[in-house]
Amino acid sequence: MPISIDRFEEGPDDALDIQTGTQPSRILQFLAEHSDQAFTQTEIHEATGINRGSVGAVLSRLEDRGLVRHRGRYWAIGEDDRLASYAAQQAASSASTMDDYYGEE
Template identity: 80%
Template sequence: MPISIDRFDDEPAEVLNLQEGTQPYQILQFLAEHSDQAFTQTELHEETGIKRGSVGGALSRLEDRGLVRHRGRYWAIAEDERLASYAAQIGASSSSTTDDYYGGE
């Protein structure tokens, strides 16, 4: 969908699209679900299905916004109260979908 030229000119270059389904959103969601671990770009590619060449760019944009951090080859969700809350919410919703709620009588 096209945007107006005014919006194009006025919108900062560092704006990151975190709408559900986007690559940065998928990576952030995955890292939030696994907030106790750090992953390489290759592992993120394998786990999310995002093209290998796109993972690095998405991670860099997420890092610029302070949403992820990395050390060496490994990437993890940033240490931020807002993200800790997000990770807890993601963890709660994913555990509720995997609970054996419907399994036994």
């Protein structure tokens, strides 16, 4: 989807360019929600529903960008400062979606 040239010119260079609902987004959201833990690829597959064969490739691409880290068989959210704002944005988006679905109280 194209964006306006103004948005292009004014957009922050350090923002994460990860579209909501994509496999990278789902993995990052899961890991951000459990930032005090590390998971195997199988556990990430089971928690996110992403095809088991795709999880490894997505994690590798996210690691190349510094967004996740791993040690041995375990993967965790990265320590990139952009991830804190991403996690907050995802939480706000999720809360907004739930408000739309259930209505505001």
